[in-house]
Amino acid sequence: MNKPKITVAVTGLNNIDSPGPGIPVIRALRESQSYDVRIIGLSYESLEPGLYMHDLVDKSYQIPMPSAGTNSLLERLNYIHQQENLTLIIPNFDAELYNFIKISSVLKNDYKIATFLPTLEQFEARHKSVLHEFGEANDVKVPFSKMLFSPNEIYTLGEEISYPLVVKGKFYDAMIAATPEQAVNYFHKISAKWGLPIIIQEFISGNEVNVTAIGDGKGACIGAVPMRKLYITDKGKAWAGIALDDPEMVAIAKKVIANSKWKGGCELEFIKSREGEYYLLEMNPRFPAWVYLAVGCGQNHPEALTKMALGEEVSPFESYEVGKMFVRYSYDQIVPLNEFEKISTTGEL
């Protein structure tokens, strides 16, 4: 069967110990039954491993850091589009999504480049800093949390929250502090990297379980696969995980997606307490780095996103294979210096 050829630009090529979702998304698209996909990698740094994975990524371009703003991004995408005639862009970083959402209508109207992203309102509503309100709006339990703008506020928390507690960055990073002194230390560490505010969250003891899911923007959950981390790195990332048969988690994911009319991929992170209660820790507004497990279980979420972005009707997946596992590995790619030179100097590879 002749599959239509499309060109998809993907960010998140940092397939490192705290991996971006780009490479798993690309692997999923490569396995698409519906499209013949040319992959354009969009990178921020010259050492993102995906740049050098030529069997997965056909061509790569560096793009400006999110802090450079939407004009620089649009200008760069305009150039890339002239070279590659992009069909679709799938951004995979929390920190870049704001810019991509802002320019999505320009991409669609002026360049005919599709995206499939949440609205700014949806994006803002699930921020860590307002997660409590998000939990209430969606009838999901959320640990107590508070935004802090100064380390001095830690000493004024009083009885609002007890130790241990979790110190979190606004985009990434989370550390468990057993004392106020530790919390202050982590406040400085995380704010130096990701800025303010810092979020202080109640620590809930239990198993960490996550769901990768995708919403159609009209309230339907197109797919959802729950996973438990079996091996966690010192950065808290899953190095191995297993697909669970957990109808309650899937039901919560469907409820959140239905209530919020979520559009695009997402990851719901929960703690399942020993009493069997689910506490939503975060809702990430993009596919997780372990999204390829969903493909392995029979739900190709990136392909479904591509179809919806291109205007096709997609029916929700009805099942997935329980007990499938993923186990990551590290791999030393040998890279000729001229490739590193090329991406570093010309911004293309």
Next chain:
Amino acid sequence: MNINKNIAISETGFVFNPLTGDSFSTNKIGQEILRKLQSKTDEISLVEHLTEIFAVDKATAEKDLSDFLLILKSYQILIDYE
């Protein structure tokens, strides 16, 4: 006393709980107990069965079975066990 109905037990004694993602391995005796629990055998009948097929007296079988059932409960393999 009910065993979680979704528990998968292989012929090699590999036990998988699809709700929690936990997996375990058990010996022949454990496999026999799990299979009997799947066929709704109660605790008294289980003790009788164990003393019939294994070289063990009733008191030892009762104690060891009780310990094993508590372990199964703690791993959420067994439900409604007091």
